[in-house]
Amino acid sequence: MRVVSGIQPTGGLHLGNLLGAILRWVRMQDECECLFFLADLHAITIDVEPAQLRANVREMAAALIASGIDPAKSTLFAQSQVPAHAELAWLLQCVARVGWLNRMTQFKDKSGKNREGVSVGLYTYPVLQAADVLLYQATHVPVGEDQKQHIELIRDIAVKFNNDYDSDIMVPPEPFIGGGVAARVMSLRDGSMKMSKSDPSEQSRIHLTDSDDAIAQKIRKAKTDPEPLPEDPALLASRPEARNLVGIMAAVTGESEAAVLQRFAGQGFGAFKPALTEALVALLGPLRKRLEELRRDEAAIDSFLAQGAQRATALAAPFVDEAYRAMGLRH
The missing domain is CATH 3.40.50.620 (HUPs)
Incomplete structure (x- = not known):
């Protein structure tokens, strides 16, 4: 193949x-x-x-x-x-x-x-x-x-x-x-739009070169809703921003969306966002370091x-x- x-x-x-x-x-x-x-x-x-x-x-x-x-x-x-x-x-x-x-x-x-x-x-x-x-x-x-x-x-x-x-x-x-x-990753400001570098808002996307602090700040400000997370992924169908963040967590950790929701069901985004930030920093930190090394050569x-x-x-x-x-x- x-x-x-x-x-x-x-x-x-x-x-x-x-x-x-x-x-x-x-x-x-x-x-x-x-x-x-x-x-x-x-x-x-x-x-x-x-x-x-x-x-x-x-x-x-x-x-x-x-x-x-x-x-x-x-x-x-x-x-x-x-x-x-x-x-x-x-x-x-x-x-x-x-x-x-x-x-x-x-x-x-x-x-x-x-x-x-x-x-x-x-x-x-x-x-x-x-x-x-x-x-x-x-x-x-x-x-x-x-x-x-x-x-x-x-x-x-x-x-x-x-x-x-x-x-x-x-x-x-x-x-x-x-x-x-x-994964289909959407804007952090609008869950109906794909994440794109053409979006005028820097808060809509996470760059591979963003610092740990920048990642944390963007996730903290990411648009969500006040409802707690459900157990069933189907219940996120009418909640595009919530579905996007859950989908990102699943893609970063290698879990299914159902498994992510099992961990966070009943909790709000005050608990979910710090965990998502931690997962993103763990993924992007080593990548960013390697990219900086390659840029110098x-x-x-x-x-x-x-x-x-x-x-x-x-x-x-x-x-x-x-x-x-x-x-x-x-x-």
């Missing part, structure tokens, strides 16, 4: 990124062959300063390694350092259909009212995603609910390529459900990424060659 997944190097990783994706990646390393990339080619579909992008790539790599991604176990690299991603994306753009891309909901969400003014890259973004996966003949892709449409498109492109060119080189991937459950980060790019290129280059030949572009 080979799994491929990427994350945009936007800087400023927060608890939602960690519990929602990264720790799942860490667990995957013991289950299958993993390739994880920093999606810097995807990042340039919107305006970004070149110096900032370079810094973000290095910062994201350091954060992933500090969180437990092991460059000796997994192939970790920057997408732009493997030219085959861009090469295969063009070949697949000539296979994908405009009608397919017109149905992609993320383009509609990201382009907003300025659809005519956004980059073509934002529109064809899903085809580059298909190249990212098909390039390595990945059997599985870890996805959240909002990415299932992209997996369907990747499968459609793979099947059409194979049919059009009487080939079997494209492997239609399956969604990957390993690595345990990924940029050469080590660059070396990890270069080694990863070398391994990824060794897998990707022969596959692109096969795709060129299938399409009649090489003998």
Whole structure:
């Protein structure tokens, strides 16, 4: 089994990124062959300063390694350092259909009212995603609910390529459900909104670099309600802020939400919040220390990424060659 997944190097990783994706990646390393990339080619579909992008790539790599991604176990690299991603994306753009891309909901969400003014890259973004996966003949892709449409498109492109060119080189991937459950972490100020770095309130999120005191202060001020915690998780359905904090505790400790509630049933948030703070500090303290060490050794980060790019290129280059030949572009 080979799994491929990427994350945009936007800087400023927060608890939602960690519990929602990264720790799942860490667990995957013991289950299958993993390739994880920093999606810097995807990042340039919107305006970004070149110096900032370079810094973000290095910062994201350091954060992933500090969180437990092991460059000796997994192939970790920057997408732009493997030219085959861009090469295969063009070949697949000539296979994908405009009608397919017109149905992609993320383009509609990201382009907003300025659809005519956004980059073509934002529109064809899903085809580059298909190249990212098909390039390595990945059997599985870890996805959240909002990415299932992209997996369907990747499968459609793979099947059409194979049919059009009487080939079997494209492997239609399956969604990957390993690595345990990924937590859906919501804002500490509004339990109906995902935790996001774009939220103007710093109190809405916990950064991986927050001090122990900052974590304690943000949890103390996190929005809750006056009701005690129930025994049954179903009774939190109409209490989004309470459900969010219980879900965070479960994800951090590895317990089920039901087990968390068994410990705190009948108690209020005056008892729950200090326990949650303690659990978060225990998780994030060592990670923050490791991240600070890695930040001071940029050469080590660059070396990890270069080694990863070398391994990824060794897998990707022969596959692109096969795709060129299938399409009649090489003998």
